[in-house]
Amino acid sequence: MSGLRAAGGVAKKSAKKAAGGFSGIEFHKSKGQHILKNPLVVQSIVDKAGVKSTDVVLEIGPGTGNLTMKLLERAKKVIAVELDPRMVLELTRRVQGTPYQNQLQIIHMDVMKADLPYFDICVANIPYQISSPLTFKLLAHRPSFRAAVIMYQHEFAMRLVAKPGEGMYCRLAVNTQLLARVHHLLKVGKNNFRPPPKVDSSVVRIEPRNPPPPINFLEWDGLVRLCFGRKNKTLGAIFRQGNTLALLEQNYQMAAALHKAADGGQVDLVAAVNALAMADGKPDAAADDDGSGSDEEMGEEEEGGKGGGGGSARRRRGKASEGFKEQILEVLQRSGYIEKRAAKMSQDDFLALLAAFNAGGIHFT
Structure with missing residues (x-):
């Protein structure tokens, strides 16, 4: 046996x-x-x-x-x-x-x-x-x-x-x-x-999706990152924050130089997505890999605790001009997104919002 x-x-x-x-x-x-x-x-x-x-x-x-x-x-x-x-x-x-x-x-x-x-x-x-x-x-x-x-x-x-x-x-x-x-x-x-x-x-x-959407993906992620920093707030509230406005105005002032060589604002998707995946600002925070981080936690880098532009480095950039703030809010009002919340916005909504900002010379890089 x-x-x-x-x-x-x-x-x-x-x-x-x-x-x-x-x-x-x-x-x-x-x-x-x-x-x-x-x-x-x-x-x-x-x-x-x-x-x-x-x-x-x-x-x-x-x-x-x-x-x-x-x-x-x-x-x-x-x-x-x-x-x-x-x-x-x-x-x-x-x-x-x-x-x-x-x-x-x-x-x-x-x-x-x-x-x-x-x-x-x-x-x-x-x-x-x-x-x-x-x-x-x-x-x-x-x-x-x-x-x-x-x-x-x-x-x-x-x-x-x-x-x-x-x-x-x-x-x-x-x-x-x-x-x-x-x-x-x-x-x-x-x-x-x-x-x-x-x-x-x-x-x-x-x-x-082949071909991929013909947009500047780094700029797209800049907008989406900002909106999802506080995804349940209205866009009007998010874009009234002083540090956010200061950063956007700096981008606005540099827009011509930044986008002149980008062929209408488009950049190479492979390079853009690779940069997002591998750099500190990769798509989604590391906490998301194990499901432990909330969207609010993911947004702290961008919001700087109280909302705005991500901590002391951005605060040192100063405040945006009143005229620029009015320009931002006018884009949101005219496009119909001032009372919208990121948590309920579709792909088409974000694409339309980015197009509205870009038409006003406002970029997210």
Whole structure:
């Protein structure tokens, strides 16, 4: 009997290994390593991604390869970007001697530092702490891809897909939905991972708008950032703040020089979005990556505590002239947005508001 038990144990271990088991590998929660272990969820993600036999698939954070193996069954090629050398070794071992060996390319480095190659579809179960910068890095990628199917922390995913008037609607939603169509696909409970994270997850499909909207994205984000600093206040109240007006007047005075070389106010989208993703002013505050920051907290940098232009550095710029204040309020009044609140404004509203300000020579950079 003991021999039969031993043989049975060996058989179970072999089966687990063949199925992409994780024996001998310790996962680090601090690095965001939560391996998706439920085969039904894995299959559902592959199905919803709509992978074609001619597709090159970019997978970010393949881990032990449970999702990778399913993608290899469907795709022409899979490019897996993995930072952990142990996972790279495990992934290499799994495809060695299989028909998929020549279909898999592994890039061993930090995805945020990688120059990503061409791909048709991105599928990713990512470390949640890079959710925001990675999303915008992908949206800045050229040539544009067909879709990205990404596993996010559930609350972050809800922010991505939120609509005007909903509680989760925020600057992240506005910026993302300007550049892409975003759909929530499925919620994934924490027990579907090993080790289980502290929060539930959700899978989101992102389809970039191609071509992207012909606007200066840095200026767009400047306006949206300001409006969402206090998203439940009226725009009239926000734009009456002294520090905000002082900053805008400075931009107004420099507008001709700043925009003369920008071909009608447009800038390169790739450069703009990359700058937003990687700089201190990246789209959405770091707190948003784990869902812990409120929109009001995200706006403190811009509002400077009491509302206005973001602390002592901006306060030193002085006060705006009364004439400029009247000019700002006239634009808001004429465009019909003076009593509007960012929390309930749509993409079209923000586009119309930006156009109204720009027509009056007022820019957000």
